[in-house]
Amino acid sequence: xxxxxxxxxxxxxxxxxxxxxxxxxxxxxxxxxxxxxxxxxxxxxxxxxxxxxxxxxxxxxxxxxxxxxxxxxxxxxxxxxxxxxxxxxxxxxxxxxxxxxxxxxxxxxxxxxxxxxxxxxxxxxxxxxxxxxxxxxxxxxxxxxxxxxxxxxxxxxxxxxxxxxxxxxxxxxxxxxxxxxxxxxxxxxxxxxxxxxxxxxxxxxxxxxxxxxxxxxxxxxxxxxxxxxxxxxxxxxxxxxxxxxxxxxxxxxxxxxxxxxxxxxxxxxxxxxxxxxxxxxxxxxxxxxxxxxxxxxxxxxxxxxxxxxxxxxxxxxxxxxxxxxxxxxxxxxxxxxxxxxxxxxxxxxxxxxxxxxxxxxxxxxxxxx
Amino acid sequence: xxxxxxxxxxxxxxxxxxxxxxxxxxxxxxxxxxxxxxxxxxxxxxxxxxxxxxxxxxxxxxxxxxxxxxxxxxxxxxxxxxxxxxxxxxxxxxxxxxxxxxxxxxxxxxxxxxxxxxxxxxxxxxxxxxxxxxxxxxxxxxxxxxxxxxxxxxxxxxxxxxxxxxxxxxxxxxxxxxxxxxxxxxxxxxxxxxxxxxxxxxxxxxxxxxxxxxxxxxxxxxxxxxxxxxxxxxxxxxxxxxxxxxxxxxxxxxxxxxxxxxxx
Numbered sequence: 170x171x172x173x174x175x176x177x178x179x180x181x182x183x184x185x186x187x188x189x190x191x192x193x194x195x196x197x198x199x200x201x202x203x204x205x206x207x208x209x210x211x212x213x214x215x216x217x218x219x220x221x222x223x224x225x226x227x228x229x230x231x232x233x234x235x236x237x238x239x240x241x242x243x244x245x246x247x248x249x250x251x252x253x254x255x256x257x258x259x260x261x262x263x264x265x266x267x268x269x270x271x272x273x274x275x276x277x278x279x280x281x282x283x284x285x286x287x288x289x290x291x292x293x294x295x296x297x298x299x300x301x302x303x304x305x306x307x308x309x310x311x312x313x314x315x316x317x318x319x320x321x322x323x324x325x326x327x328x329x330x331x332x333x334x335x336x337x338x339x340x341x342x343x344x345x346x347x348x349x350x351x352x353x354x355x356x357x358x359x360x361x362x363x364x365x366x367x368x369x370x371x372x373x374x375x376x377x378x379x380x381x382x383x384x385x386x387x388x389x390x391x392x393x394x395x396x397x398x399x400x401x402x403x404x405x406x407x408x409x410x411x412x413x414x415x416x417x418x419x420x421x422x423x424x425x426x427x428x429x430x431x432x433x434x435x436x437x438x439x440x441x442x443x444x445x446x447x448x449x450x451x452x453x454x455x456x457x458x459x460x461x462x463x464x465x466x467x468x469x470x471x472x473x474x475x476x477x478x479x480x481x482x483x484x485x486x487x488x489x490x491x492x493x494x495x496x497x498x499x500x501x502x503x504x505x506x507x508x509x510x511x512x513x514x515x516x517x518x519x520x521x522x523x524x525x526x527x528x529x530x531x532x533x534x535x536x537x538x
Numbered sequence: 539x540x541x542x543x544x545x546x547x548x549x550x551x552x553x554x555x556x557x558x559x560x561x562x563x564x565x566x567x568x569x570x571x572x573x574x575x576x577x578x579x580x581x582x583x584x585x586x587x588x589x590x591x592x593x594x595x596x597x598x599x600x601x602x603x604x605x606x607x608x609x610x611x612x613x614x615x616x617x618x619x620x621x622x623x624x625x626x627x628x629x630x631x632x633x634x635x636x637x638x639x640x641x642x643x644x645x646x647x648x649x650x651x652x653x654x655x656x657x658x659x660x661x662x663x664x665x666x667x668x669x670x671x672x673x674x675x676x677x678x679x680x681x682x683x684x685x686x687x688x689x690x691x692x693x694x695x696x697x698x699x700x701x702x703x704x705x706x707x708x709x710x711x712x713x714x715x716x717x718x719x720x721x722x723x724x725x726x727x728x729x730x731x732x733x734x735x736x737x738x739x740x741x742x743x744x745x746x747x748x749x750x751x752x753x754x755x756x757x758x759x760x761x762x763x764x765x766x767x768x769x770x771x772x773x774x775x776x777x778x779x780x781x782x783x784x785x786x787x788x789x790x791x792x793x794x795x796x797x798x799x800x801x802x
Contacts, residue, residue: 201747221658229658257658261643273751289750291639295763298631302770307714314721321722325729329740351726359718387548388541395540403738411734419730422722430719459557460688463564463607464681465723467571471677472727474575478670479644479663481576485583486659495576500542503572505730507545510568514552514561 180305187297195290203273204243213268225487229257250281317358340410344417352425365436372428372523376516384508420509424516431520458517466510473502567606588665603680617683620776628768632671641757642667674761679768685716686776702781709777720769728762
């Protein structure tokens with residue numbers, strides 16, 4: 170077992186290397202579709218064009234920046250262009266640029282247009298800070314977590330390729346299958362393939378699919394009232410299918426983790442106390458579940474609903490009523506939260522029952538190690 | 539009847555049957571938590587100061603999640619302080635990184651939503667992005683703090699004479715499990731939340747370079763990492779606070795009634 174000093178030293182080395190990598194990313198100019206440029210002004214001239222009040226009574230300004238931009242790559246390498254950028258200080262859709270920063274541009278017929286600031290180096294920097302902190306806190310075993318995270322992303326990418334290839338046909342079946350595969354890999358990496366892991370896997374799948382079937386039935390029975398699937402953002406295919414797929418995928422992590430917690434603890438309990446009664450075992454699973462479910466549901470609620478906050482504020486800002494705003498912005502996230510919450514609650518039952526059926530030996534054959 | 543209403547009723551019934559009294563309290567903690575988010579959106583839209591609203595609602599939401607969701611007072615108190623400190627630290631980090639990232643507001647992809655809406659609403663979407671990031675991380679931090687605190691308290695109950703040093707060491711082991719748990723929940727939650735955005739990128743043939751510089755992707759990826767950072771900071775801090783608090787408690791107890799301490 171490594172010492173605390175070693176862990177912190179390793180984390181610092183990683184941090185230094187990573188910040189170097191972030192700096193390299195910052196200065197990287199090749200490998201992008203658009204040319205990279207740099208704003209050469211040390212102080213950007215910024216002029217107020219007009220003050221505006223829109224029909225909803227929102228007061229905002231229209232401002233214009235006058236910029237000098239030097240192109241760093243491509244055909245126009247080394248040339249400096251003058252350009253303007255109009256923005257509103259609220260920056261809902263417009264962008265204010267900063268002196269000296271690196272940007273993407275397009276150049277057509279000798280005139281330059283700004284595309285966006287270069288942001289990838291910030292991702293690298295934040296990722297490095299996260300990984301360094303992970304090494305400092307959990308040490309060498311960070312590897313398991315990093316590999317498991319990387320595999321999740323790779324599988325997710327494959328899933329998207331598949332979905333696009335078949336154009337979203339049979340999306341519910343596709344994502345159900347994806348859930349089965351994702352959970353198998355995730356659990357196998359952390360626990361290895363053994364009986365306990367298989368029991369956890371079974372409990373996870375029961376939790377996800379039984380709750381999904383239940384929710385699907387409830388949604389169908391109520392005639393999908395007030396479910397504005399078409400308000401899902403960035404729809405490129407059947408929005409109803411996308412919603413169902415998101416619900417299937419979003420709950421998987423939470424259910425898997427909950428099942429792991431409960432099954433592992435009950436397994437320990439059975440190992441230490443093989444004579445434990447069925448009633449006590451179930452009670453123990455239930456108590457554990459009660460403790461976890463509240464905070465776990467809240468994690469997902471905050472992820473699913475916070476995401477809609479910027480739009481919600483915009484709707485309120487434009488004098489919509491609470492009901493309209495909720496229906497158009499938060500209701501899908503709230504529905505997804507409710508589906509996930511039902512999954513999390515039902516998993517308590519399945520995790521306890523699966524442990525009872527498969528891990529607990531009949532009284533006489535109690536295994537003692 | 540609306541589908542959402544029906545689902546909420548089903549949830550309430552299940553939580554009552556399976557969770558008992560704790561279940562009912564957890565149900566209300568989730569409900570209040572969601573309503574608080576709507577309230578935050580309204581207050582911000584009225585033009586009140588976004589930093590002040592955030593500073594008020596973070597402890598309020600933590601209290602709803604932690605004190606309503608758990609029934610052990612020591613666990614709750616410790617988790618509350620730990621998450622509050624962690625969120626303050628993470629907020630500073632979020633402020634710095636969001637400043638550099640310039641990824642506030644809605645992307646050009648959100649065109650449909652904006653149709654017929656004000657494009658110049660007169661409130662700072664830069665500040666709103668920070669608030670969204672803090673709230674997204676809040677749930678994960680609170681969950682990790684509760685798991686850590688209850689795990690360590692269990693350990694302390696099983697071995698009352700454990701030293702602070704040993705406790706910190708076991709804290710690292712419990713921390714690994716808590717971290718594994720939180721990580722899956724966060725990552726799959728995000729996959730489930732942003733599936734349509736990823737499909738959008740793929741279908742519109744965004745290149746890799748474009749995706750990792752896109753405002754929305756950068757924002758989402760950063761939110762995942764803020765949550766992970768928050769959970770990572772919670773692990774040692776919750777252990778430390780609980781170890782400190784407990785050694786102080788047992789000292790006080792030793793002074794007064796030594797026998798009871800031994801019984802535990």
